[in-house]
Structures are given as C-alpha cells and as structure tokens.
Amino acid sequence: MAVTMLQDWCRWMGVNARRGLLILGIPEDCDDAEFQESLEAALRPMGHFTVLGKVFREEDNATAALVELDREVNYALVPREIPGTGGPWNVVFVPRCSGEEFLGLGRVFHFPEQEGQMVESVAGALGVGLRRVCWLRSIGQAVQPWVEAVRYQSLGVFSGRDQPAPGEESFEVWLDHTTEMLHVWQGVSERERRRRLLEGLRGTALQLVHALLAENPARTAQDCLAALVQVFGDNESQATIRVKCLTAQQQSGERLSAFVLRLEVLLQKAMEKEALARASADRVRLRQMLTRAHLTEPLDEALRKLRMAGRSPSFLEMLGLVRESEAWEASLARSVRAQTQEGAGARAGAQAVARASTKVAAVPGGPGREPEGLLQAGGQEAEELLQEGLKPVLEECDN
Numbered sequence: 001m002a003v004t005m006l007q008d009w010c011r012w013m014g015v016n017a018r019r020g021l022l023i024l025g026i027p028e029d030c031d032d033a034e035f036q037e038s039l040e041a042a043l044r045p046m047g048h049f050t051v052l053g054k055v056f057r058e059e060d061n062a063t064a065a066l067v068e069l070d071r072e073v074n075y076a077l078v079p080r081e082i083p084g085t086g087g088p089w090n091v092v093f094v095p096r097c098s099g100e101e102f103l104g105l106g107r108v109f110h111f112p113e114q115e116g117q118m119v120e121s122v123a124g125a126l127g128v129g130l131r132r133v134c135w136l137r138s139i140g141q142a143v144q145p146w147v148e149a150v151r152y153q154s155l156g157v158f159s160g161r162d163q164p165a166p167g168e169e170s171f172e173v174w175l176d177h178t179t180e181m182l183h184v185w186q187g188v189s190e191r192e193r194r195r196r197l198l199e200g201l202r203g204t205a206l207q208l209v210h211a212l213l214a215e216n217p218a219r220t221a222q223d224c225l226a227a228l229v230q231v232f233g234d235n236e237s238q239a240t241i242r243v244k245c246l247t248a249q250q251q252s253g254e255r256l257s258a259f260v261l262r263l264e265v266l267l268q269k270a271m272e273k274e275a276l277a278r279a280s281a282d283r284v285r286l287r288q289m290l291t292r293a294h295l296t297e298p299l300d301e302a303l304r305k306l307r308m309a310g311r312s313p314s315f316l317e318m319l320g321l322v323r324e325s326e327a328w329e330a331s332l333a334r335s336v337r338a339q340t341q342e343g344a345g346a347r348a349g350a351q352a353v354a355r356a357s358t359k360v361a362a363v364p365g366g367p368g369r370e371p372e373g374l375l376q377a378g379g380q381e382a383e384e385l386l387q388e389g390l391k392p393v394l395e396e397c398d399n
Contacts (some may be wrong), residue, residue, distance in 0.1 A: 155200030249292035
C-alpha cells in the first residue's frame with residue numbers, strides 16, 4: 001500500500017513519516033523544472049519542503065517522489081492531488097489519528113449501556129463515586145457528535161479505470177485510505193459502513209459491488225473490499241515479480257541512488273509475495289548493482305571486493321556507498337569545470353597580449369624610436385616568452 005511505502009521510505013531515509021509526502025503518478029518525461037514548479041504551486045501553503053528522492057514504479061509506469069516538509073503535515077492544507085504534467089498526481093501522507101483514541105473514549109463514556117450494566121455496579125467496580133460516573137456520562141454525550149464527525153471522512157473516488165479520470169484515485173491510493181477508514185468505522189453499523197463504501201465507488205467498481213450485494217445482501221463492507229482487491233489489485237504471480245527483480249536495470253538518465261530505491265521496492269514486494277527469500281535479498285541487490293547499473297570505477301571495485309569476501313551490503317549500506325560515489329562524481333565535475341574556466345581565461349589573456357604585441361610591431365620606425373626590425377624581434381621574443389609561460393596552463397587544460 002502507498003502509506004506503507006511512504007513509511008518504509010521515510011524509515012530508510014531517517015525522516016519522520018508525519019513530515020513526509022509521497023507523490024505518485026509523475027510521468028517519466030516530466031523534467032525537474034516542471035516537477036519543482038508544480039510542487040511549489042501546490043505545497044506553498046505547507047511551508048518549506050525538500051525533495052528527498054525519486055523512483056520509477058513499473059506497476060504504475062510512472063515516477064514516485066518523496067517530499068519532506070519542515071513541519072508535520074497540516075491536514076487542513078495538504079492537497080489530495082497536485083495538478084501536473086500528464087494529469088493530477090496523487091499525494092499520499094500518513095493519516096491523522098487512526099480513531100482508536102476516540103473509539104476508546106467513546107467506549108469509556110458509553111460502556112454502561114453497551115454492556116447492559118447498571119451505573120451503580122460500574123461505579124463500584126471502578127472504585128469511583130456514582131456522581132463521578134454520571135458526570136463522565138454527561139461529558140461523553142456532549143462530545144459524542146464531535147467524535148462521530150472526526151470518525152467520518154468521505155472516501156476518495158475509484159471507478160476501476162486503468163487511467164483514473166480527473167478527481168479519481170488509483171486503486172492503490174484508494175485502497176489504502178479505505179482500509180484505514182474501515183478500521184476507524186468499527187463502531188458504525190454495517191449498513192452505514194456499506195453505504196460509505198459505495199459512496200466512494202463509480203463505474204465498473206460500483207457495478208461489481210452492487211452485483212455482490214444483490215447476490216447476498218448480508219455481505220459486509222470488508223467482504224466487498226476483499227472482492228475489489230481480487231479484481232483490481234495487484235495479481236502478479238511469484239514468478240512475475242521474481243523476474244522483475246532479476247531483470248531490473250538502471251535506466252538512461254536515472255540516478256544510481258534512484259535505481260537503488262526502485263530496486264529495493266521490487267525486492268520488498270518479492271519478499272512479501274514469498275518470491276524471494278529474505279536471506280538472499282542482499283545478495284540479489286549486490287548482483288543487480290554489479291550487472292545492471294552504471295558504476296564508477298571505485299564503486300565497482302569496492303562492490304566486487306565485497307562480493308569476493310562473501311559480504312553483501314544491506315540496503316542502507318548500499319545506499320550509503322552509492323551516495324558517497326555520487327558526491328565524489330559531483331565534486332570531480334565541479335573541479336573539471338573550474339579548471340576549464342581557468343584555462344579559457346588564460347587563453348583569452350594570451351590572445352590579448354599577442355594582439356597588443358602585433359600592434360606595437362606594426363608602428364613604423366622614426367625619430368626617437370628603435371628600428372622596425374628590432375621592434376619586430378622584441379615582439380617575437382615577448383610572444384615566445386609568453387607562450388613559454390602559458391605552456392603549463394595549456395598542457396593542464398588539454399589534459
């Protein structure tokens with residue numbers, strides 16, 4: 001589920017999940033400028049944010065991004081979707097209070113009626129006075145409408161389309177939120193739970209649940225949700241997901257760290273489906289890095305030494321090595337650019353001096369001036385000296 005992916009990703013990155021957002025459905029051809037512009041427009045009310053990473057998800061044929069806010073998610077401001085290239089992008093966040101606190105509060109406030117016990121007996125069992133129990137009951141009755149309002153959050157819309165229409169959610173996002181809400185609605189009647197479930201369905205998905213209820217009106221909301229999972233959920237076989245793990249490779253233009261994250265999602269999925277033994281995950285990760293990724297020479301050498309020593313890095317260890325390699329590459333690129341700029345400046349200076357020398361040599365001889373031949377010889381000598389002085393710089397630039 002998307003929330004699980006968000007929580008796992010935040011845990012791997014060492015980020016508080018309640019300050020994280022998972023953006024799903026970003027087209028592969030969306031460049032960084034468009035992506036950043038769309039995020040800034042949608043998340044400006046949320047304050048400052050940082051994009052921690054992106055990963056391509058084969059099951060969605062789209063990119064997912066992890067965003068960290070500078071504070072915990074404000075549920076009144078966070079958008080459910082972000083308008084962007086290729087249609088709206090879904091926003092996933094850790095839900096607010098699951099409702100257990102409020103459900104527990106309601107059980108305390110209303111337990112005499114639910115259990116069929118007399119208030120006096122309950123007071124005696126708790127060791128508190130009758131007046132205090134009655135006071136608790138009055139408080140419970142006063143806050144109960146507020147508790148029910150917090151419990152009820154309308155579901156998103158799912159229609160069963162392969163490509164969700166505007167205003168609709170992908171099945172994964174919708175399923176994650178619906179599962180959470182069904183858990184919150186435990187104290188609600190089954191009839192109301194079914195009504196709320198149907199409220200979030202359209203098209204083929206709605207027709208399917210209507211058919212199920214027509215066949216057996218006693219089906220619960222959880223039964224209907226299980227049927228939707230069977231029809232619209234991820235039905236990849238163990239063999240399919242295993243092949244995806246073993247054939248995953250770094251794509252053109254994909255950062256190595258992004259490939260590590262994408263590979264980890266596949267490995268976790270394979271282990272969940274028991275298509276891959278957990279004990280072999282580190283070994284498979286190392287093999288895919290050595291055979292399916294574009295590695296720098298130092299990183300390739302380090303990983304091969306680890307394999308020869310029979311030690312396969314864990315996910316966090318691999319991610320750390322990759323980030324060190326990317327930082328080294330970035331530093332090397334900056335150094336090369338600086339040297340190139342210095343060499344270009346030196347060449348421009350040499351050309352300016354050479355042009356000045358040529359102009360001096362071209363002035364005809366006259367009274368008070370040295371003979372023309374001497375000036376030309378002096379200019380030539382100066383130019384030779386200049387070229388000799390610039391030789392190390394030019395050689396360094398050529399290298």
